[in-house]
Structures are given as C-alpha cells and as structure tokens.
Amino acid sequence: MSFNDIIGQELAKDILRKDIGKERVSSSYLFVGPKGVGKKLTAISLAKALNCFKGGVDSCDECANCRLIDKGNFPDCITVSPDEKGSIKIEMIREIKQTVSLRTMGRRVIIIEDADTMTEEAQNAFLKTLEEPPLDTTIILTSSKPKHLFQTIISRCKLVKFRRLSNSEVKKLLETRKVKNAELLANLSGGSMERALSLLESGARKIAFKFANLTVRKRLFIVGNLRTTPIEEFLDSLYIFYGDMLAKHFGLQVRNTDLEIVDKELSCIFSGMNIIRRAVLALNHNVNSDNILYYLAYNLPEMG
Amino acid sequence: MYTVFARKYRPRNFDEIIGQQHCTTTLKNAISKGRIAHAYLFAGPRGVGKTTTARILAKALNCDNGPTPDPCNECTHCKEILQGNSVDVIEIDGASNRGIDEIRNLRENARYTPSSSRYKVYIIDEVHMLTIHAFNALLKILEEPPPHIVFIFATTQPHKVPQTILSRCQRFNFRKIGFEDTLGMLKVIIEKENIKIEESALKLIAQKADGALRDAEGMLDQLVAYSDTLIKEEDVRNVLGLPRDDVFFNIQSYIVKGDTKEVLSLVQQMTVSGISPEEMLTGFLEHLRLLLLVNTNVKVDIPPKERERYTNAGSQLSSDVILRIMRFLLEARREMRYSENPDIYLLEIMARLSTFKAVPIEEIIESLEATPYSTERHPVVSEKKESYETDKIPGYETKQKDALKEMWKKVAGAVEKDSKTLASIIALGKPVAMNDDSMVVEFQKGFHRESVKDNKKLVEKHLSKIAGRNLRVVFKEGGIRTTEKESAMLKKALELFSAEVLSRGG
Numbered sequence: 001m002s003f004n005d006i007i008g009q010e011l012a013k014d015i016l017r018k019d020i021g022k023e024r025v026s027s028s029y030l031f032v033g034p035k036g037v038g039k040k041l042t043a044i045s046l047a048k049a050l051n052c053f054k055g056g057v058d059s060c061d062e063c064a065n066c067r068l069i070d071k072g073n074f075p076d077c078i079t080v081s082p083d084e085k086g087s088i089k090i091e092m093i094r095e096i097k098q099t100v101s102l103r104t105m106g107r108r109v110i111i112i113e114d115a116d117t118m119t120e121e122a123q124n125a126f127l128k129t130l131e132e133p134p135l136d137t138t139i140i141l142t143s144s145k146p147k148h149l150f151q152t153i154i155s156r157c158k159l160v161k162f163r164r165l166s167n168s169e170v171k172k173l174l175e176t177r178k179v180k181n182a183e184l185l186a187n188l189s190g191g192s193m194e195r196a197l198s199l200l201e202s203g204a205r206k207i208a209f210k211f212a213n214l215t216v217r218k219r220l221f222i223v224g225n226l227r228t229t230p231i232e233e234f235l236d237s238l239y240i241f242y243g244d245m246l247a248k249h250f251g252l253q254v255r256n257t258d259l260e261i262v263d264k265e266l267s268c269i270f271s272g273m274n275i276i277r278r279a280v281l282a283l284n285h286n287v288n289s290d291n292i293l294y295y296l297a298y299n300l301p302e303m304g
Numbered sequence: 305m306y307t308v309f310a311r312k313y314r315p316r317n318f319d320e321i322i323g324q325q326h327c328t329t330t331l332k333n334a335i336s337k338g339r340i341a342h343a344y345l346f347a348g349p350r351g352v353g354k355t356t357t358a359r360i361l362a363k364a365l366n367c368d369n370g371p372t373p374d375p376c377n378e379c380t381h382c383k384e385i386l387q388g389n390s391v392d393v394i395e396i397d398g399a400s401n402r403g404i405d406e407i408r409n410l411r412e413n414a415r416y417t418p419s420s421s422r423y424k425v426y427i428i429d430e431v432h433m434l435t436i437h438a439f440n441a442l443l444k445i446l447e448e449p450p451p452h453i454v455f456i457f458a459t460t461q462p463h464k465v466p467q468t469i470l471s472r473c474q475r476f477n478f479r480k481i482g483f484e485d486t487l488g489m490l491k492v493i494i495e496k497e498n499i500k501i502e503e504s505a506l507k508l509i510a511q512k513a514d515g516a517l518r519d520a521e522g523m524l525d526q527l528v529a530y531s532d533t534l535i536k537e538e539d540v541r542n543v544l545g546l547p548r549d550d551v552f553f554n555i556q557s558y559i560v561k562g563d564t565k566e567v568l569s570l571v572q573q574m575t576v577s578g579i580s581p582e583e584m585l586t587g588f589l590e591h592l593r594l595l596l597l598v599n600t601n602v603k604v605d606i607p608p609k610e611r612e613r614y615t616n617a618g619s620q621l622s623s624d625v626i627l628r629i630m631r632f633l634l635e636a637r638r639e640m641r642y643s644e645n646p647d648i649y650l651l652e653i654m655a656r657l658s659t660f661k662a663v664p665i666e667e668i669i670e671s672l673e674a675t676p677y678s679t680e681r682h683p684v685v686s687e688k689k690e691s692y693e694t695d696k697i698p699g700y701e702t703k704q705k706d707a708l709k710e711m712w713k714k715v716a717g718a719v720e721k722d723s724k725t726l727a728s729i730i731a732l733g734k735p736v737a738m739n740d741d742s743m744v745v746e747f748q749k750g751f752h753r754e755s756v757k758d759n760k761k762l763v764e765k766h767l768s769k770i771a772g773r774n775l776r777v778v779f780k781e782g783g784i785r786t787t788e789k790e791s792a793m794l795k796k797a798l799e800l801f802s803a804e805v806l807s808r809g810g
Contacts, residue, residue, distance in 0.1 A: 011542065011543070011578075014530070015526065015529065015530050015543065018529050018530055019529045022529055023306050024306050024528070024529040025306070026308060026525070026526075027308070032580075033580075034580075090400075093400070097400065121399070121433070124398075124399030124400075124430055124433040125397070125399045125400035125402075126399075127397070127399055127429075127430055128397035128399070128400070128430070131355075132311065135307075145641065147582065147641050148641070151349075151350050151460075152350045152460055155350045155351050155516055155518055155519050155522070156518070157522075158308075158522055158525065158526055159522075159526070159544070161543075161544070161545040161578070161580070163545075163577075163578025163579075164575070164576070164578065164647075166576065190645065190647060191576075216749070216751060217751040217754070220751070232644070235644075236644050236645065239644075239645050239648060240645060240648060242648075243645065243651060243652070246568075246648075246651060246652065246655055247568070247651070250564055250565045250568050250655070251565060252565070252568055252569055252572060253572075266655075266659060267798075267802075267803075267804040268804075270652070270655075270656060270804055271804040271805070271806060273652050274804075274806060275806075277639065277643070277649070280642060280643065280644070281639070281642055284642050298749075
C-alpha cells in the first residue's frame, strides 16, 4: 500500500512526501494519533518509498524491495512491537542498537510500534540512538499515548500528528472490506478503524446498553453472566452510551444511532459518567474485573 | 546527506551556547585559571545544551592550544572530538551501559594514561539510569581519580543520582532557554538557511518549544520541509495540530454564559477536525494561565494588542474562579491519560464546567444558615402515616435509639441460626422508631429490604420473643432515589452546588 492508497491523513502524508522530495527525511519520527487510524500503515509505506527502486516520493508496490517489505522479509526494515506482556523491554532496544551499528544496503527503517509501552529502562537506553542514529537509518515510533513517553524521547523525534478519521472515511474503509452496517460502525468508531472492527466482533455494546437500563436488582442477577464479555469493551461502550446521553441532552449528534437514547437529567448523566471513569481507573490499577462489575451494578443510576 | 538543524547548528565553542551564561562563564574562567575539577555534573531539562557543553569542555581541555576557553575546532584533537572518534574522549550512554560490569571496565581502562591528548575525558550521558551498584562502584575513582581523568555527567533527573555522587562533582544547573534567546537563535538559522517565515509563526514556534532549543529547531525543520514558499502562522498551527487561540476565547465566553450547547458543539468540531483532546485541554489551561497573569497585573511576554484581548476576557472571571477551574482541569488532564475515549471525556469536562455556577462562598454560608438545621438525615414518614412522637427530653432520643439498635442486633443474632445470609442483611438495617405494636427498620438499598421482607414472619417471630410482646416490623427504604425523603439541608446543598450524590457514609 502506497501513500496514495491510504485513506485520510492528508497532512501526515503531505509532510512525509515533502520530506522525501526535499531529501530532508529525518532520522527519527514520532507518529502520534489515536489507535487504528493508519500510523503503522503509513510507517511501512514510508519504508517502501525510501527503498523503492523507482525512486520518487511514493512507493510503486511492484519492485522487489516494495514487495519484500510488504511481506515483512526486507532485511533493512525491522518492526518491533510489544511482547506478550504488552511492553517493549530494554533487551529489544539493545538488539536494535546492535543492528543499527551495522551497515546497510539501502535505507534502514526501524518501526517501533506502540512506543509508549517501552519500559523506563528501554526508553532511557534508546535516547542516545534516537539523538544521533547513523545517517542511513530512520527510526519511526508510533504511539497513541504519547503522554507515557519521556519528554526527552519526544524532543528527539520529528513529530507527525495523525488525526482521527472522519466517519465517512471509516465507512469507506469498511465498505471496501464488505462489512455490513458500515454506517453505524463508522459512527461508533470515533474515527478509529481498529475500534470499528473490534465492535463488529463483540456484542459488548448492546449488552452494555441493556445493563445500564436495568434496575439495580436485575443487574445483580445477571452480573455473573457478564464474565464472558471483554470488560474493556464493556466499559468503553458504557461510557460512549453515557456520552450519547450527554449529547442528546444538549441536542448534539449521538453515536449509537440505532439505540433509543433517553433524555435524562444532567446530574444522573454526570454521576453515571463519574462511576464509569472510576471503574476504568480501577481496571487500570488491576482491580479484579468481577468487583468492577459489581461496583457498576450497584452504583450506576437507574434509568426508569 | 541531510542533517537536522539541531545537529547542524550544535554550538562548537562556549560563546555559541545561548541562555546558559552562568555555566559557560564559570567553565571558561575555570579553564583559563587552570582550576579544572575532576568531575562535573550537568543537570537541566531536555534540549538546553548539556551534552553540547560537555563536548565543548572536552575539546577545550584537549585542544592543541589548550587547555583553552576557546577551542580552535581545527587541530586534530578538536576534529576527532567533533566527529566523535577521539580515543581519549569516551562518550558513554549511561542508560544502556548501566550495570556494574560496565563501570568495572571503565575503572580498569581509566588507570591508563591518555594515548595522545592531555586528558582522558569520560562523558556519561543520562547518568541517572546507572544502577545503584554501578554508582557505588564509581564512588572511589570519582573521589580521587588519576590526574589525567575528567568525568562529565549529564542528566535530566539529578534527583535520581545518589547524594554520594553529587557531593563529589561540581554541579552546573542548566536552565530552560528564555523566549527571546530561543527566538534569537531561530532567527540566526533562518538567515543562514535563507528561509522565509512570518514573524508571528517564528514566535509561535519559540513559545511552543517551552525553553528547549532542540524542540524549536526540530519544529522549524519540519516546517521548512512542509512549506514550499513562505511559512505562515497558519502552517505552524496546522502541522503542530494547535487550535487557534480565538477558540479558547469563545469557549471561555460560552462557559461564562453557561451556554453548554455551544461549548460542546465547538469542542466536538475541534476534535473532529483532528485536534487532540489533550491538546485542547492543555491549550485551554494555557489560556487560563494568561488570563490569571493579566488579571493580577503580572508582566507577561505578549504583545500589547494581545494583552488587551486578555484583559477584556479576564474581566469576565475573578481570579479565584479561574484558579478553581484550573485546578479542576489539571486533575482532569491527569485522568485523561487513562481514558480510551478522551474526546467524550473532554465533552464531559466541558459540560461540567459550563453548568458549574460560580457562587461566592459568603452566599453559600448565608443560605445554608437560613435553612432549618436538622440532625435527622432521613425524617421518618411511616407508611401508615402513624406518628412516632417521643418526648422532647434532651438525650432521650439517642438513648432510645441505642436501645433499639441493641434489640435489632439481638434479632440478627437469633436469625443467624436459621440463615447466615439473611442475618448479614438484617445487620445492615437501621431501627429508627418503635411504638406499642410495631418497629420501623430502614434499609439503604431497596433490594436488601426486599429480601428481608420475604422473610418478615421469621423476623417478627424472633423480635417478639426478644421484646417479650407481639411486635410487627415495618420496613422502610432509606435510599437516595426518591427526593421527598432527602433532608432539607442536603437538598439545599445539592441545589446550591448543582451537585450530585456520589456516595454516602453508612
């Protein structure tokens, strides 16, 4: 996939094309933006454009190099992603430093996916390499939570911001994949392709909607059955649902266009949102998910 | 091959370093007087010149004409150091070589005299990342190194370096680079590179860099690549994803007016157009900070025209209201990190802000005092409209209540033999009143009451046995869901603060 095939992100693509065209490709980039909006795709396209036999500011997708990179077999394009525990360890960074010290055939591109998952040691170990990598190397960090990165890391990279996709862009992407209900999913996605696809797979959204509308007593009856629902998505959907109530209250566009959103008084909406945010915080602090579900069942305001 | 501005314009001698005169002057004088310490610690925020100064110091010490405060940058030693391949200037990345083994190695090598230069200079960058054992292994050699050794440590987090190390080094604190200095440096670059850029755009970059020159140079770099001819302020905002500042003036005036709908649609519009919610929040905080400074007549680095705008806007809000909003937003910003839906969270924050009424504290106290004070949180209204009058003797009420509580506890104990679950629910109940033939018990949660109600007979049996006479039990809900039952005080308070009940003590 070349820059031209990537939907949206005009500004980011524009910046990168101009960097290539003017031969000002930086040695380190930080791609920042929400999840699932095309950061990694763009990074790979950049790698291809830099190594394409045909030259120019975009990849041809036909030459040997482009194809090798697409298949992940190009020796000078290395992707590092978080391990199964969800973090990038110092060993992985040391390995990169080792690789970087060797000479290359073309232009080496190193893509660090979800760079914010680098441990403190890993980030520190990376600083010197990021500041002055060899001239034939470009390092691309991608992150949806740049707040978790050190200031010293951010300050060493050229920042490229990715925006959320517009609903129509998500819809277009979903339609090319022949997904049903593309319009609704696009509305719910909040501009993230990744989220649109995960919504498609799980029924968490409808469950959350029903859950919020039950009385406390009935919620407690069904809490046990919720264990099979992924809790992150459940909380996510609940919060979006409350966001919709807020939007409805003030006459703005809602996301769950297929659900009937009732207009409640503001204090009820606020206290519900507060409780869900506390639940999310608790989840981030490794509280048992059963306890979180009980907390929600007890405390979410009743709709009736 | 293209190099970024930050590397291309890295200063090559002490005089080129801007904004750190307090450090460079001291170092220059020390060198010319021959008072060279054996260990230096450079501390300060990112991108202000720590590593650069360390390299210049290394050159100054090893230059052919030296030690001199003005290294020539032409002799072999200077050139080698510039290219980073001098054998006697060893730059170590403290963050990746952090173990004791690396330090042992260093100690081993430090014993040998330099190969061709005057000094052997060890520059350890990011020194705060060394392990505690590595630091301890350094202590002895740091206290009394061989005469040909100079250590230079650089760090952004000096508080992580042990005291024992700190006390063995000469410490230099690097500052953030001032707005004017940053601007000056940027101007030098645009002149040398022949870049056309609007003055206001350049100022915005200098302001956004927040005292880090490397950030400023990086941004300029990016904009030069992005823009084909003249770089405009609009381009800077576009590439850096910054909202225009009139957005914040609008948000502020809507909030003051309490026009929630407008605030929310404006915020929604901004996030859809690609400005991140974090950026919005930070921008609004910055806006409030300026308002506060203008309001309190503090000197601010903004043009007079802008200042007037802020003064006008600032008159809408008093300083303590601004402070209160800022505190709220700062807390929100911290929480936003965890949010998977920062855009909705931003809507929530803005909705809360614009429905929030600023009421002076005196008014609150006054109206609270005007409300009849009652100690009873939930006045009891019997389902049968019976009255439970007690004599108005002081202390009588509490005494009777204690007796009731005692009795209820006994009931719970008695029921425990039949059902432990039921007993634990009963223990949650609160007896509130009793007359000749019945006792009123209150439950916080509706479904607790329901489950006890199902076993009413059993409870009444035990209660009658304990009391020694036939008694009925009346269950009441003491919950928060029906407003009639709330005390006048609580109701008034909720109204005053437009608050909500999050939780209540038992």
